[in-house]
Amino acid sequence: MAATVILCGGIAAMHVDFSRHSEKIRAIQHALYNHEFVLFYQPLLNAAGQISGAEALLRWQEPGKEMVPPSEFIPDAQRAGLMPAVGEWVIDNALSALAAWQRDPAMAHLTISVNITVDHLMKADFVERLIHLADVRSVAPSRVKLELTESVFASDIETVVAKMHALAAAGFRFSLDDFGTGFSSLNYLRRLPLEQIKIDRSFISGATEGPKGAVIAMNIARMGLELKLEVLAEGIETAEQWLLMQGFGCTAFQGFYFSRPLSYSDFRLFAHRNSPGQQNGVAAEVSQ
Numbered sequence: 001m002a003a004t005v006i007l008c009g010g011i012a013a014m015h016v017d018f019s020r021h022s023e024k025i026r027a028i029q030h031a032l033y034n035h036e037f038v039l040f041y042q043p044l045l046n047a048a049g050q051i052s053g054a055e056a057l058l059r060w061q062e063p064g065k066e067m068v069p070p071s072e073f074i075p076d077a078q079r080a081g082l083m084p085a086v087g088e089w090v091i092d093n094a095l096s097a098l099a100a101w102q103r104d105p106a107m108a109h110l111t112i113s114v115n116i117t118v119d120h121l122m123k124a125d126f127v128e129r130l131i132h133l134a135d136v137r138s139v140a141p142s143r144v145k146l147e148l149t150e151s152v153f154a155s156d157i158e159t160v161v162a163k164m165h166a167l168a169a170a171g172f173r174f175s176l177d178d179f180g181t182g183f184s185s186l187n188y189l190r191r192l193p194l195e196q197i198k199i200d201r202s203f204i205s206g207a208t209e210g211p212k213g214a215v216i217a218m219n220i221a222r223m224g225l226e227l228k229l230e231v232l233a234e235g236i237e238t239a240e241q242w243l244l245m246q247g248f249g250c251t252a253f254q255g256f257y258f259s260r261p262l263s264y265s266d267f268r269l270f271a272h273r274n275s276p277g278q279q280n281g282v283a284a285e286v287s288q
């Protein structure tokens with residue numbers, strides 16, 4: 001009797017889990033087809049504190065509700081096999097934004113960085129679709145940076161390397177995101193057409209918390225530089241972190257210290273205020 005009750009309870013719990021999961025999947029599909037996804041843009045800066053590009057960051061804005069961050073729905077979308085569709089929406093919208101910036105003299109120098117999940121990258125037609133979308137939107141692939149995380153190296157590495165080379169040959173650029181936190185990919189650094197590594201935020205905060213943290217951050221930066229990669233410090237929150245990471249040779253920066261991710265129109269204002277032609281760029285603003 002007791003066993004039957006436990007078994008029934010287990011099945012009921014599984015049923016609740018399953019229907020919650022299918023509800024989430026339906027909601028994500030609904031969001032995709034009803035324009036509830038929105039891109040925010042976080043400024044990327046050079047060593048002079050001038051804006052050099054943006055990272056496109058996805059949010060979910062259901063009418064009348066709070067904006068939902070990507071960590072709360074991307075894992076579900078991935079489990080449901082919806083990330084290729086969501087990712088394609090992100091790429092298309094990010095490229096449309098880039099096309100508009102290319103027509104604006106104050107923004108024409110900007111690049112756009114887009115996060116790519118491994119299941120999307122591994123779609124058979126990923127390379128062709130990306131080249132096609134850049135062509136349709138009339139954007140230069142050299143202004144598009146594809147951010148991969150070390151998790152891609154846990155999948156079929158030969159296919160990943162081949163796809164990266166095909167896209168690099170078409171002019172796209174690659175950045176290794178959250179560097180140092182994931183699968184140990186050091187061996188693959190030699191084989192990948194990477195242009196940039198992004199040192200994960202945890203190392204940046206660690207760098208100003210004690211001598212060991214500083215040594216780790218310094219050596220990650222040094223390794224990137226010696227491999228002739230651009231080294232971007234992610235998650236800069238204080239002037240101290242910015243100065244320290246500049247001292248370690250980083251030449252690109254991103255973080256709340258400069259700006260949080262911004263809506264399309266706020267990003268445009270930010271870029272106009274901080275373009276290289278402006279004397280009062282972010283460097284001047286944040287050092288006050």
Ligand code: C2E
Nearest residue numbers: 057058069070071090115116117235236237254255256257
């Ligand atoms: P990520 O690619 O490493 O993006 C940087 C994340 O760090 C963003 O969070 C950004 O808001 C946050 N961040 C930037 N500067 C600071 C800082 O100074 N302090 C702190 N505490 N946080 C900072 P967000 O937008 O919530 O995105 C989280 C993650 O979700 C991203 O990490 C990325 O892995 C994923 N993601 C976001 N948009 C997309 C997308 O369009 N496609 C895919 N596949 N993944 C995405």
Ligand code: MG
Nearest residue numbers: 055115147177
């Ligand atoms: Mg990223």
Ligand code: MG
Nearest residue numbers: 177178198234
């Ligand atoms: Mg990151």
